[in-house]
Amino acid sequence: MAEDLVLDTAIRDWVLIPLTVVMILIGILRYFVSKLMQSQQTPDAKIVKEGQVVVRARNLRAGANFIPAKSFRARRAYFSNEENGLLHVPKGQDQNPQAQMFSDPNMAMDMMKKNLSMIIPQTLTFAWVNFFFSGFVAAKIPFPLTQRFRSMLQNGIDLSTVDVSYVSSRSWYFLNLFGLRGLFSLILGEENAMDDTQRMMQMGGLGFDPTKNLSAEKDGLDIIQHEWALPKFEQRAEAVLKKLVS
Template sequence: MIMVGVLRHQVTLLIGGEPPKASLKAVKETKALARGIALRTSANHLPLASFNQRKTFLCKAYEDGVYLKNPGASTGTPNPMTDPAGMEVMMDGMKKNMAMIIPQTIIMGWVNYFFSGFVLIKLPFPLTLRFKSMLQRGINTSEMDVAWVSSLSWYFLNLFGLRSIFNIILGEDNAMGGMGMAMGQPGQPQDFSKLFADEKDNLELTVHRWELHNVEKRILKKYRA
């Protein structure tokens, strides 16, 4: 499974090619949204006047769409079926999904066909009956100790538990980071106009409590003799 995972990682890199570079306008959208989040989370570290000044500036910028890629364009998420960039993202995600799903299905079918009903190991610690369905897949018996692990269950345990091994062998940013997890649909373009509107509402609802308010009195009260 480790060798197949390494091979799958290399195939995923070959299929994906060079990762697309984000445009300057796309980076500006993301950083502008992060700026509002940082202001909300660090609001209490700023004096009230400084916080209000920043909040007013960002709320107006979010409302006017200053940080959008195309401020004058119509709002809404672009249709990935008609947007070339969205179509490219979808196709890239589908190719990577196929590179992950096909080898995984073949190995699981091979294990299930040739080793169905096999018991491989016994865990060196006791477990409750809740783990029986997870550790004894393919074995329908109620008398067997829960600590015994079937071949199919051992495959799934390795599938979910090899991520740390792949991080050591292939690096932290390897293509096997999501191994064993449901791949889901490829990422869809985000509607930053809606995200900016939501962040504007969040900023307006943020309650400011300056942490240095009456700090002298609080220090004297805490450390008075």
Template structure:
């Protein structure tokens, strides 16, 4: 057992490190914490609705183009996850994909030996124009509300200490959690109004997913759009990608995780 004087000294040091205790007005939660949280949620929902309205409508992808994209994706997936297949299954897929990719069987646009490839101007490509417009509108929709809300919080709630976190933190979090509070000896667990706004910006994504139903984008449509956007001047064409993947699949050295799995399991649990 430690002497009472040592315990008292330890308690004094611990209290000094934690900083002074604050008695918060209960009305702060009603007039500051809850309004900031509600405004953040409403503004986030409004931004999502505006983005849906101003975003360009998804264009249908021709079947031949979608087939081309899927076969390129299938070859990449086989190279990345082929170790999960048995040797027979991998060899069957290896021979088939190497043949169809090298022949260019599923190319959307068949190559013409007598015609030179034409370089398309990216500014005349409708897909590139829509993507650039959507990106600019997204940045604008995000920037304007954040600027207005930051001014509103900084003007009406500057210097407010709203809550105390129930878990300890290191001193490095002090600048983030106690923004606009000019104190040096305050415990890092106390959170100011401006810091609560900054934390809410990155922590309300699950709430938006619940209110808006999450992301409903079609994976195939996203893959097709990414494939179209990747066709910029100087980039590899689908024909070059298929030939490169066919060569990679042909020379790929397959090692299956299923080889000798019975012996390894018996050795592990024996």
């Protein structure tokens, strides 16, 4: 049977609150440090041009049924022609984004700076938490949980008799590490509130690949079936007018 614990207020004042405040301050400090370390890069004209082409192709797909079939076929050929279409990527010209990263030293340096700005603070913070706060039961979740959450919420506590809703100090660190996105969005703005899960997904060095977007939009235009919506709209309008008159 799971035991109910009485949490000391000193643990709240000297473990739970300081750990949360330190995690928030480290997240804010890491954001400003990464901004200072980020090098100013001029946008690549080729990437900007390809991005605009993708946006125009998406607008064409979205409004395809509101233009005549002849006009749609002409625009689709303009974008997806195999010889000189804007969305056509000749073989041999597509570049692997990882190879592009290694060919551009500035991109590789920025990627390394972003990874270091994430790894170093979190390593030091985890060592600090593991040394000073390991073994504390810091909080209790106000609703019951199943046994599957024990390994996630009670990291560092090897007591199977403790209720699952109790959270250890080490688990509280990980919950703050991956769950402060909403607070950072209020403090730093939505675009600057990237959490550590997304940063870890980007640590592989895979950047933006415009050739994949061009190929995807080309395939989307090739398979779309044109069905002009304006004649049906006129018929529906006439039917509504007849009902109103009658």
